[in-house]
Amino acid sequence: MQEPVHERLQISPFMAAFIVxxxxxxxxxxxxxxxxxxxxxxxAWISIIGIGLLVHFIVWIMYRICEAVDGDILTANVYVFGKxxxxxxxxxxxxxxxxxxxxxxxxxxxxxxxxMFPNLSPLLFGSMYLILGIYIVYGGFRTVTGISFFGLxxxxxxxxxFAYAIRYGDFTNLLPILDHSPLELLxxxxxxxFTVLGFGVLLFFHxxxxxxxxxxxxxxGGIFLITLIYAILAIISFAYFPPALLNKSIWATLEMWKxxxxxxxxxxxxxxxxxxxxxxxxxxxxxxxxxxxxIKHVFHLRQRKGVWFVAAICLLLILIVDSRxxxxxxxxxxxxxxxxxxxxxxxxxxxxxxxxxxxxxK
Amino acid sequence: xxxxxxIPLLLFTxxxxxxxxxxxxxxxxxxxxxxxxxxxxxxxGSAMIPVYNPDKSIENFxxxxxxxxxxxxxxxxxxxxxxxxxxxxxDVTLFDETVAREGIPHVLDVFLxxxxxxxxxxxxxxDGKAKDIFxxxxxxxxxxxxxxxxIESNYKTGNLPLTNLHQFLHDYYQKGKDPVLPYLRQTRPDxxxxxxxxxxxxxxxxxxxxxxxxxxxxxxxxxxxxxxLKIKDEHGESFIKSIHxxxxxxxxxxxxxxxxxxxxxxxxLTEHTxxxxxxxxxxxxxxxxxxxxxxxxxxxxxxxxxxxxxxxxIGHFIKTQTRxxxxxxxxxxxxxxxxxxDAKVKIVEVGVIE
Numbered sequence: 001m002q003e004p005v006h007e008r009l010q011i012s013p014f015m016a017a018f019i020v021x022x023x024x025x026x027x028x029x030x031x032x033x034x035x036x037x038x039x040x041x042x043x044a045w046i047s048i049i050g051i052g053l054l055v056h057f058i059v060w061i062m063y064r065i066c067e068a069v070d071g072d073i074l075t076a077n078v079y080v081f082g083k084x085x086x087x088x089x090x091x092x093x094x095x096x097x098x099x100x101x102x103x104x105x106x107x108x109x110x111x112x113x114x115x116m117f118p119n120l121s122p123l124l125f126g127s128m129y130l131i132l133g134i135y136i137v138y139g140g141f142r143t144v145t146g147i148s149f150f151g152l153x154x155x156x157x158x159x160x161x162f163a164y165a166i167r168y169g170d171f172t173n174l175l176p177i178l179d180h181s182p183l184e185l186l187x188x189x190x191x192x193x194f195t196v197l198g199f200g201v202l203l204f205f206h207x208x209x210x211x212x213x214x215x216x217x218x219x220x221g222g223i224f225l226i227t228l229i230y231a232i233l234a235i236i237s238f239a240y241f242p243p244a245l246l247n248k249s250i251w252a253t254l255e256m257w258k259x260x261x262x263x264x265x266x267x268x269x270x271x272x273x274x275x276x277x278x279x280x281x282x283x284x285x286x287x288x289x290x291x292x293x294x295i296k297h298v299f300h301l302r303q304r305k306g307v308w309f310v311a312a313i314c315l316l317l318i319l320i321v322d323s324r325x326x327x328x329x330x331x332x333x334x335x336x337x338x339x340x341x342x343x344x345x346x347x348x349x350x351x352x353x354x355x356x357x358x359x360x361x362k
Numbered sequence: 363x364x365x366x367x368x369i370p371l372l373l374f375t376x377x378x379x380x381x382x383x384x385x386x387x388x389x390x391x392x393x394x395x396x397x398x399x400x401x402x403x404x405x406x407g408s409a410m411i412p413v414y415n416p417d418k419s420i421e422n423f424x425x426x427x428x429x430x431x432x433x434x435x436x437x438x439x440x441x442x443x444x445x446x447x448x449x450x451x452x453d454v455t456l457f458d459e460t461v462a463r464e465g466i467p468h469v470l471d472v473f474l475x476x477x478x479x480x481x482x483x484x485x486x487x488x489d490g491k492a493k494d495i496f497x498x499x500x501x502x503x504x505x506x507x508x509x510x511x512x513i514e515s516n517y518k519t520g521n522l523p524l525t526n527l528h529q530f531l532h533d534y535y536q537k538g539k540d541p542v543l544p545y546l547r548q549t550r551p552d553x554x555x556x557x558x559x560x561x562x563x564x565x566x567x568x569x570x571x572x573x574x575x576x577x578x579x580x581x582x583x584x585x586x587x588x589x590x591l592k593i594k595d596e597h598g599e600s601f602i603k604s605i606h607x608x609x610x611x612x613x614x615x616x617x618x619x620x621x622x623x624x625x626x627x628x629x630x631l632t633e634h635t636x637x638x639x640x641x642x643x644x645x646x647x648x649x650x651x652x653x654x655x656x657x658x659x660x661x662x663x664x665x666x667x668x669x670x671x672x673x674x675x676i677g678h679f680i681k682t683q684t685r686x687x688x689x690x691x692x693x694x695x696x697x698x699x700x701x702x703x704d705a706k707v708k709i710v711e712v713g714v715i716e
Contacts (some may be wrong), residue, residue: 115477131371138368168481168528170536175682240528242536249472258481259528266451267480 005207011145013215017222019205020059022148022282023198024226024285028109029186030276032195032230033237033252040188042173042238043180045231048190052227054189055196056220058342062338063216066206068353073203074297080352093204093294096341098176098310099334100198101287102317105129108280109318115254115273126318129277129284130311136285137292137307141208144282144289151282155275158227161268162236165256196230198283199223200342201278204290264304288314391447394506394633398435398493400460404428407435409447412504420504421432424496432472450478453510455485455527456492456546470534473527481528484513487560487567489547507553513544516556517645521576521589523559534565537689538677542579545570563671571662578658581625582609582674590632595650598636599645602629602651602709611679619699621676623663625655630711648707654703663701672696 036044069076073093108129109122136147202219213216239322240259249255260268288307295306321330335338395410406428413421425447440447446566450621455473457466473479486509488495500508516522525543532661533541540562547557559571559579571579590603606628631647648713666672677696685710 128374135368135372168524168532170532172678172682176685179685179687238531242532244537245531245535254477255481258479261480261482267478269477 007210009141010208010210011142013209013213014218015145015149016202016209017216017218018148018152019145019282020199020202020219021226022151022221022279023201024196024223025229025279026104026113026198026283027276027280028195029230029233030107030253031249031251032112032192033234033241034246034249035151035193035194036188036192036234037238037243037246038182038188038222039191040180041243043178043185044188044192045174045234045238046178047185048192048231049235050185051189051192051196052223052230054193054343055199055223055227058346059199059202059219059223061346062202063206063212065346065350065353066203068350068357072206073349074294076203076349076353080349080356087298090294091298094291094298094310096337097287097291097294098313098317099312099330100338101284101291101310102110102269103331104280104283104287104322105314106318106321106327107331108223108277110324111251111254111273111276115251115269122318122322126315127302129281130315131286133284133288134307134311136281137289138304141205141289141326144285146165147190147285148282151278151280155279158272158275160270161260162233162256164260165236165240168259169236171235171239173239173242174235192230192340194331195341196226197335197338197342200338201286203295203346219290224270300350363449364666366583389445391443391445392451393447393449394451394453394504395456395496395509396452396454397458397488397496398432398461399458399491399493400464401428403432405432405435405461406491406493406663407439408430408496409436409439410496410505412448412506420502420689422496422499422505424493426493428693448478449476450480452479452483454513455483455507456488456495457485458488458490458492459560459567462487462543462560464568468496470531470565474531479527481526481531483527484510484544485525485527485530486544486546487570488558489545495546495548495554498548498554500552500554507687509546512538512554512556516544519588520556521554521573521580523576523583533673533675534562536675538672538679538681538692540564540671540673542571542673543567560674561666561669561671563669569665569669573631575658575662577604578655578662581607581627581655582623582659582662585609591629591654592650593647593651593654595646597646598634600631600635600647601633602647602707603632604629605710611676613680613683614702619680619695620702621699622702622704623659624704624706625659626706627651627655627708629707629709631709631713634712644709644712648709651707652705655707656703658705659705660701663703667697667699670697 011218040047049067065076066072069079074090077089080086081089105126105275109120109125113120136143206212233253237246237256240256241249241252247250254269254272257269257272262268265271290308291310292303295310296303321327384386386511391411391649393409393414397408399406409425411423411425413423415421425439425442427435429435429438436447448632451667467491496505498505513525522544523542530543534537543560544556545558545560547555549555554684556573558573559576560567561569561571576593580589585608588604590601593600604627608626612622614622636643663674666674675690676699677692680692
């Protein structure tokens with residue numbers, strides 16, 4: 001049981017979906033096709049739907065965890081493992097969310113440097129972006145939620161731009177369906193899980209939802225929508241690229257914009273990438289907010305101070321991972337930890353809570 | 363005090379946003395055409411830049427350089443240019459036949475690696491030198507636009523299949539399919555003609571299809587083929603424009619491979635040299651056209667087999683129909699495959715006179 005959040009600071013159940021969606025829809029969208037197709041080839045869209053179903057299940061567990069301890073995951077950890085071990089695990093989340101922030105923002109810097117401005121300074125861009133993130137966090141959780149909403153709704157028109165690629169696609173590329181073994185499909189689902197990560201943030205902001213029971217249908221609906229977008233985007237990419245070419249494309253989503261030509265804009269990628277920095281904004285803001293909130297809980301440091309500390313470490317890491325190779329290493333490392341936390345640790349924690357409840361009752 | 367804490371920071375973000383390398387459109391040379399020729403052992407590269415005169419006419423300026431690597435050519439051209447040369451608005455890239463017959467892998471890499479080049483760039487193989495084509499003066503919108511629109515309009519309403527950079531790369535990387543490019547020839551100093559289709563084996567041109575075969579080829583690779591065809595029978599000549607066409611491949615037998623290709627064309631009679639369209643004349647024209655399509659398409663497929671190329675994508679088709687497809691085995695058995703071509707022509711309109 002933790003101190004309830006004042007109603008003045010809470011968000012409506014409907015908005016909870018946007019935070020989860022904003023976290024799921026980040027920099028990974030730009031290049032997930034190549035990674036999922038590595039193992040399962042052009043059957044990978046099945047894996048994407050499969051991992052989407054798994055996410056629904058994990059989210060269901062997350063709600064059960066929060067309901068069981070009547071609080072967030074920080075309370076749950078302390079409840080199960082006691083104060084010392086629980087808080088040690090909790091402080092680990094600070095590192096996790098800092099690295100999530102770096103993976104996303106570093107990815108954006110990399111994309112801008114490759115596609116638009118090769119001499120963009122990561123220090124300047126990163127610090128400006130993080131200051132904007134801090135500014136949002138200063139506005140409180142409701143502001144973070146608002147940014148998540150706009151960060152999804154405003155750039156949503158970009159989805160229409162992929163219609164251009166459909167015209168040039170050859171959908172027979174997907175045939176024959178199910179030409180891969182179940183093991184290959186599982187491996188592909190595993191690599192897709194890195195892209196859909198981020199829904200775990202639900203465990204942290206659960207106490208901020210005004211009526212959690214009502215938010216369930218929205219959150220599940222949002223996850224369904226994101227899975228659908230990923231699957232459709234994958235299918236369009238598979239039609240547009242032959243396998244050997246997709247294997248070469250680091251950012252397949254961006255490359256599909258090369259075919260778009262509007263009378264007023266010769267190169268659509270520039271518009272798309274500029275818009276992408278709006279999609280990334282909620283990711284950064286939510287990461288900063290969550291990390292600083294954990295700091296507040298564990299170290300009793302005010303969130304307004306903690307967020308500066310978090311942002312400083314983020315900036316430092318962005319400066320360190322400034323090449324393709326390091327970035328690749330960092331994101332795959334971060335993805336593995338994220339996979340472990342979301343798909344392994346969360347179910348285990350739920351089991352532990354059930355056991356702990358029974359033990360404590362006696 | 364605390365309230366105004368963010369103001370200087372936000373001010374910085376506004377002011378520092380200008381600290382980036384910008385390229386203003388008036389201060390760069392926008393290449394609209396790149397040509398790669400072979401001269402001796404080296405490449406002769408030419409980059410065409412439109413020059414906008416005050417009287418609104420457009421002239422073309424051509425930079426040239428010699429070298430062995432395409433990027434090096436660009437770099438050398440840069441050294442002779444007072445303003446940076448950029449490729450964000452590239453319209454066409456031409457290769458002379460010698461280069462195309464030797465293979466164009468270097469150039470492919472440049473296009474793939476450079477994010478600023480669009481996927482709609484038109485590629486073409488030329489009879490003669492690409493530089494000579496650039497040196498002509500066509501239309502009043504600049505040579506780059508002229509060449510791009512020539513290819514585009516012939517794709518949309520003529521007999522040319524889709525051949526932009528994306529389609530070329532798609533077919534090049536697709537297993538069981540070989541790319542094609544339009545084959546251009548300068549016929550007058552102010553006109554360029556689509557003389558046919560260059561057929562690739564991997565990255566090399568091995569055969570050139572004549573212009574009068576394009577209609578049949580497009581029937582087999584494109585759904586909404588809007589080409590046109592001349593039909594001759596005992597009552598005179600007719601000109602048929604295709605409005606809509608479909609193709610359908612089927613595997614009839616797997617060992618040895620036997621395919622059935624059924625083509626359906628809805629056409630419109632646009633000219634007839636006989637006195638008038640007699641009763642049954644339409645039927646006869648339809649039959650004659652079906653016969654012609656069957657004969658020519660079969661001849662094309664056999665010609666492709668002979669050259670060991672597959673621009674229609676039969677290999678890709680059989681892959682979509684086979685689990686655990688082995689491309690090596692297919693390539694061996696492709697030689698022994700046989701085809702059954704079936705055509706169905708329907709003339710749905712004859713115009714406003716009988």
